[in-house]
Amino acid sequence: MKNEIVYRVYDFLKEFPPFSFLGKDDLMKVSSQVTVTYLPEGKTLFNAGEAPQPRFFVVNTGAINLTDEQNKTVDICDEGDVFGIRPLIAHSPYLLSARATEETVLYCIPTAVFLPMVDTQPRIASYLATNFAAGMANMYSVKPDKNLLGQGVFSELITLDPAREPVYCDVSLSIQEGAQIMAKHGIGSLIICDSLKRPAGIVTDKDMRVKVVAGDIRKKENITLIMSSPVICVTPSMSIAELQITMLKNRISHLAVTEDGTPMTKLLGVISEHDLVVQQAENPAIMIKQIRQATDVKTLKNIRNKTSVLIGKYLTQEVSVPFIADIVSQVNDEIIRRTILLAEFKLGKHLYDEISYCWLALGSEGREEQMLLTDQDNAIIYMDNPSVPDIKDRCLALAGEVTGMLHEIGFEYCPADMMASNPMWCQSLKGWQETFSRWIHQPAEKEIMMCTIFFDFRPVYGDEVLVKELSVSIFENLDKQDIFLHFLAKNALKNPPPLSFFRNFIVEKNGEHKDSFDIKLRAMMPLADAARLLTLSKRISGTTNTFKRYQKMAETEPQNAELYRLAADAYEILMRQRTLTGLSAGDSGRYIRPDEMDKMARLQLRNAFQPIGELQDLIKVRFQVSSVL
Amino acid sequence: MWKTLISKITGKQRETQSYATFYENYRNSYVTPSLKTSGVDQRFVVFDTETSGLDPKNAQILSIGAVKVQNMSFEIASSLSIRLKSNVIPTTEAVSIHGLVSSEQTGIEMNEAAGLFFDFIGSGVLVGHHVGFDLAMLNNLSLKHGGGPILNMALDTSMLARRLDNPHDPSSLNPKEYTLDKLCKRFSIIPKARHTADGDAYITALAFIHILHRLQAKGIHSLGQLMK
Structure with missing residues (x-):
């Protein structure tokens, strides 16, 4: 019989990747195996170095802080975030510790039900890879480097830079010569190739340290004595996700790229874990994560600037414009939401928790067509509340703060002052209904102009119900006043x-x-x-x-x-x-x-x-x- | 023959008359939990029923949802979710709350449901929001199908929540301020899909765990203290 309780879990999980990529049957299967568990604030779920539990975690409510061994925060997971899955794929101990920073409800998912789906669903693998990269990027604190492998991340495939000749060492050379090659190129591992340039083995820094310096093999000996083989090889056309999963599964950090993905063909290049991280640092998904964790305007500004670089890259790669615009508007929306949250905290979060309002994007931003940094067009709609007589002042104060911050980030003030900080664009639901009604019933040129901007409104933050109600009343007015469309025409x-x-x-x-x-x-x-x-x-x-x-x-x-x-x-x-x-x-x-x-x-x-x-x-x-x- | 005669004389009919098997099994295996058990270790059964009306005398159970809470956790796989066969057209008052269901022909038979429920609860401490109503409904169901009364201890999340705010005189607080919706808001529980019994069991369980933690902070740890 149908178990309704499973639907509670299902309804939640289906909103979040990677679960959103699963079909209904698969997701129901996952949901039915969930354990719901509660962690009080401050409680540790697992520590770095511990053997992984046979399950991974999704935050239902609350927040989990992931810290490295130096107790530095690497990531904060909140509603819908997945963590603790990497060690399960890599069969390695937890790299990070997980602790509840507030009262938290977790969904614990047995890995056994989920892992088979990772292998059959490429999008899940891809999502997980992104997720791991986010954590790693923080750990390595890398800066994006366009020259490495540089290709758009959404296309997912890694293409080797043909100009970048792979560094390798011939099987005939000595350990010392191999070490010299590594030192010259500043690399931590070296592929050893036979005379046909086929990878025969790999030597790492660690091999040098353990087997030569601390061991009893002399440096004049042949390099093949200390190499590990076979080398794990991949084809040139694997996606980042696949590469990442391959590295995790084999617990290695370098892959040899060969013509057919086996050690029997010529070496084309070497991909390191670091290369993948660098490539993904410009991933919009990671940008969005960074935005969610930003605590100041400067960080947000940097991220927004990165977006512009990304747009340029996409355009040169002929990525479709609606797709780019969609990504840009997601990034912009996230910046706006983060800005509002920062402003709320600055002014007193409690003041805004007790009121109902919604931040609207208007104009090109409202149409999700803003590619480059353009002017701000925004408004606030709030619900009148007799117990909060100063609600308009609160909203205006917030809007002043937010528009100022957005301006600093690079979204310039609207020259016509069509911004939520303008008392005319910060109104109650009733106020907006009256305003639209006036525009529709007495359309002069200015009103029509307003309409073209305001009809493209879209909720970005807050109570969307207000926006729905406004839409309904606008349509009601249109029904009564058909002549308005004539003016709009x-x-x-x-x-x-x-x-x-x-x-x-x-x-x-x-x-x-x-x-x-x-x-x-x-x-x-x-x-x-x-x-x-x-x-x-x-x-x-x-x-x-x-x-x-x-x-x-x-x-x-x-x-x-x-x-x-x-x-x-x-x-x-x-x-x-x-x-x-x-x-x-x-x-x-x-x-x-x-x-x-x-x-x-x-x-x-x-x-x-x-x-x-x-x-x-x-x-x-x-x-x-x-x-x- | 003698037995029935004696029982008639002594009036101890209930003691000797055999109950339906589901209840016999339940009664025989029931063990009263120790009052010293901590609230974390104790096994609770958080449950909720969806009914055709609000008067236990006439209303019928339409569905039952329940989860087993222990160690501040519960498993979805071992939850109970049953829909009962019924011909009752629910009263308007219930419809306005639950927004359901005229009559349910697809569910299971009542006696089967009673069996499943008693088997599920075992000796766990029952927990419900306004648990008294649900207990009355389930007692009626049991009695109607050859069973006896529920023996388990029971806790009311509405009362427990009020104890958080006024440990000495919780009943003096207005229950309307302690509805499941309000508790969800208070504990930031996501209150989707409420008002099927199962959905309620799920969020009641979450609310209960949140309350349990807060009661611990106030020094209320053991089952005995919780039952006070």
Whole structure:
């Protein structure tokens, strides 16, 4: 019979990786074997050096501090975090000690039920590898080094740098000669190859110390006397996760890369554990972890700067723009959440625990389309509370603190002051409902402009119920006031697309940006505006992202699916171009200079204008605004 | 023949009349726990029932959920989760609380449920939120199917929580301030999917462990002290 209690565990675990990658049956199997256990504050779960328990742990509530043997904190695990699994795969003692820093409820999962799933599910292996790397990165305190193996982490595959000739030692050489090679290249281990450059064995620092210096083998002897063999080999196309698991399983820190992954073919390179850690230090998942543990603005700023480097890397690798934007917005959201939390602590956490509010991202941030550092657009919505008369002051104080910190991190103040620190953008649910109602019922040009920014709101932190209620009341108002969409349509048609690239390409006529093209105003905004208008008219809620809006529209109106797909593609091209421009110019990338673009990029851009015109025609007919223009 | 006659005369019918097997087995193996056992070592059975109404006389049990707590832990694999067959249309008051279920045809028979439950609890100390109601429901179930009353000691998490705040006169505190929801909030327990009996057993167990720890800090360690 169905055991409902299992569902309690299942419902929790399914929200968190790696469990979120499991199918329902597998996860139910795992859930049914969980032991729920309670640790009071200060209680130690295990100590470094102890033999591993046959189970690993997931934090349900509370927090676990992982410390190394010097008692330095290596990681803090909170809700949904997994720990204590590495020793189980490596069959080695715990490297770290685990202690509850607050009252904690843990789910203990027997390794025996879980390990078979690691082997069959690549995503789980990949997640675990990332997880281990996070811990190791902290232990080694490495800084990311772009030159090593440098490739985007999300692609997961390691490619060997062909320019980096593997260091090895011929079987004919002596121990002393081998030691000289190691010293010359500053490496801790050396692959020994036969005359066909096939790996025959490996010698480590430790072999030198134990067998030669402290042992009775003389340094003039042949190096093969002290090597270990066979060498564990891998193929050139293994993912980081697979490599990491291979190292863990064999308890080694170096792998030889050969043509076919066996010692019978030529050595192509050597991958060390350190290489993997370095490669993963730029992993967004790790950045997010670092953000969650940041305690000051400076750290957050550094992490955000790393993100910009990552974006550039992704763009050059032709990673899809919606995917990059998704990652960037996750990083940004996490920074905002961390900033809010830091501000809450600074001002007095209890003041904010007792009120219900929600931090909203607006504009491009709300649409999850912010790639480069741009202006802040945000707002606060709170629930009136008679027992807290100063609720607005509390929210404003928080917003002042948060916007200031975000500014320091690199998200500049909004020049139009559309920020939660502005009393007009920090309102109660009722206040916001009235504001939107006013905008919808008396739409003048300014109100319409507001709407285009505010309709793209998205909750980032706090009580999302408030946001849902606001959405509901906005849709109710729209139902009563259909004419509003007509005004919104007029606004969406304000910027006709450039006709052709070479002739009527519209460049700014004067000012600082003379001879450049405003890609945001002339191409991206018309597409974003059209997407917003169309989804609002279909009462599609819950998505603010332009790509997703077009996707939804394509599902809703199959007869226009092709046009919507083209529009989404165009938006992607424009966003890519804008970001590339911004990265090279060190600004928001809004103004591009056609004369500086190569022909390919110009052609792409011209094609991207096509659907704008078609969409605008569709809007003219549908919302009957042709006469107005 | 003589036996029944004597029992009729002495009125000690209950002593000699044979109970249903499930209850016989339970009664024969029941051992009263020592009051000196510490709250950590003692085996508790945290349970909850979902019923068709709020009056033990008329209501029927729709489901039972229970977990065994020991050493501040419990295993999901050894939890009990049963849904009973019933034809009762629940009263509106129960529906508004539980939001369930008109009638359940897929569950197991009542006598089978009673057997499973008694087998599960053994000699463990029972724990429930407002445990009195659940005990009354289960006693009725047992009696209806040839069993006798529950012999186990029982603890009420609502009362234990109030003891945390007022050790000398816990009953003076308003029980409405000590609902399961409020306890979840207080102990930061994630209160998802409440109001099926099983879900309640799960969070009641968590709440109980949190309370147990806090009572220890106040010097209440042994079962005897907990039962006071």
